[in-house]
Amino acid sequence: MAQPRPQIAQCDPLWQQLRAEAEKAVAGEPILGSIIHAGILYQQSFERALAYRISMKLGNAEISAQALREIADEAITADPSIAQAARADMQAVFDRDPACHSLLQPLLFFKGYLAIQSYRIAHWLWDQGRHELAYLIQLRMSEVFTVDIHPAARIGRGLMIDHGHxxxxxxxxxxxxxxxxxxxxxxxxxxxxxxxxxxxxxxxxxxxxxxxxxxxxxxxxxxxxxxxxxxxxxxxxxxxxxxxxxxxxxxxxxxxxxxxxxxxxxxxxx
Known part of the structure; x- marks a missing residue:
């Protein structure tokens, strides 16, 4: 998979910071290299990285990670406010949670953050009238993250769910x-x-x-x-x-x- 073009990272400070933290994490803990390279360093943008991470966490035998990634990519491309909200949520976690020491942590490790972003994809599907698929994502979100948010609920930006349980x-x-x-x-x-x-x-x-x-x-x-x-x-x-x-x-x-x-x-x- 192609590396992101340098100018893409440079015009997106949050994505630039995430990539820098990812490179530092790989250098310090090489065993995480496959996760971080696939999920961040090989991705073209924050939006693609977000879709990838959601799909890898929610995919299972009933619905593949590849199918979920296509759905997430479709939603994020169609509605830029999803990624804008995800950025605000990430900043909220970093600012408010004393256990959060990098922007990388919410994307990789904090299930509260990942659950909110999964809900945002499900909510987009709900608004498109694709209710059954939205319910499936709600189910997977509840099973994986123990966070159960109905896809019809309306949630603003900058939400932090601490511990996400x-x-x-x-x-x-x-x-x-x-x-x-x-x-x-x-x-x-x-x-x-x-x-x-x-x-x-x-x-x-x-x-x-x-x-x-x-x-x-x-x-x-x-x-x-x-x-x-x-x-x-x-x-x-x-x-x-x-x-x-x-x-x-x-x-x-x-x-x-x-x-x-x-x-x-x-x-x-x-």
């Missing part, structure tokens, strides 16, 4: 831009009624581990949901809620809680 996001859920959520979060419905039944999460929201947000409710911009909380009612902007059921216990803590990842709070009245 036991996440459930329902069909009519909406997640804004620059949101952070930790493991074991559910954005679910209540009862068995059809229609608009899942939460709407505003921009810049921080959702703690084990939180449950249920029903067609709205969580305001730049608010925080404490770990283990069950949210059943609307949440105002710029506050912290905690408890079962959750109630307002303090301010949002800072102007951008999802970026700061600060889960402490100042109680109301203090």
């Amino acid at each position: 036991s996440i459930v996001i329902g069909e009519t859920a909406v997640v804004g831009d620059d949101v952070s959520m930790l493991h074991d979060v559910t954005l679910g419905g209540t009862g068995k009624h059809d229609g608009d039944r899942h939460p709407k999460i505003g921009n810049g929201v921080l959702i703690g581990a084990g939180a449950r947000v249920l029903g067609n409710i709205h969580v305001g911009d730049y608010s925080r949901i404490a770990a283990g909380s069950m949210v059943l009612k609307d949440v105002p902007d710029c506050v912290t809620v905690a408890g079962v059921p959750a109630k307002v216990v303090g301010t949002g803590g800072c102007s951008k809680p999802a970026s700061q990842m600060d889960q402490g709070f100042e109680a109301v009245g203090e």
Whole structure:
């Protein structure tokens, strides 16, 4: 496979940085050479590398990696916003996760990041009316990454799912831009009624581990949901809620809680 032309990497700083980190990783750990060369250094662009990595993780006996790569390439080519969102998600992980020390790590090793990008391909298929194929990708994403996002859900850019384990996001859920959520979060419905039944999460929201947000409710911009909380009612902007059921216990803590990842709070009245 041909090496990328130098001018392609030079006009794309993120891709240039990824390639530099890949070369350093191969030099330091040669046993990873086949993975990194095939997945990054032999690829023509970030977009191609992303499609390749998703396909290699989700392919199995029922649907081949080659078929999935063709689907991912088709989606990313048809809708440039997929790759733009993937870049924003990667930067969000690098900026917010203290365990992330390179841009290479999310693409190769972080299942939360890879699950989000798999969802973005499934969502494109859903919007094209290719629902059965979208459901298949959702199934594989859930099996491989333990992250179950319905392909009809709407998710903004700059999402970080820390640890990427036991996440459930329902069909009519909406997640804004620059949101952070930790493991074991559910954005679910209540009862068995059809229609608009899942939460709407505003921009810049921080959702703690084990939180449950249920029903067609709205969580305001730049608010925080404490770990283990069950949210059943609307949440105002710029506050912290905690408890079962959750109630307002303090301010949002800072102007951008999802970026700061600060889960402490100042109680109301203090």
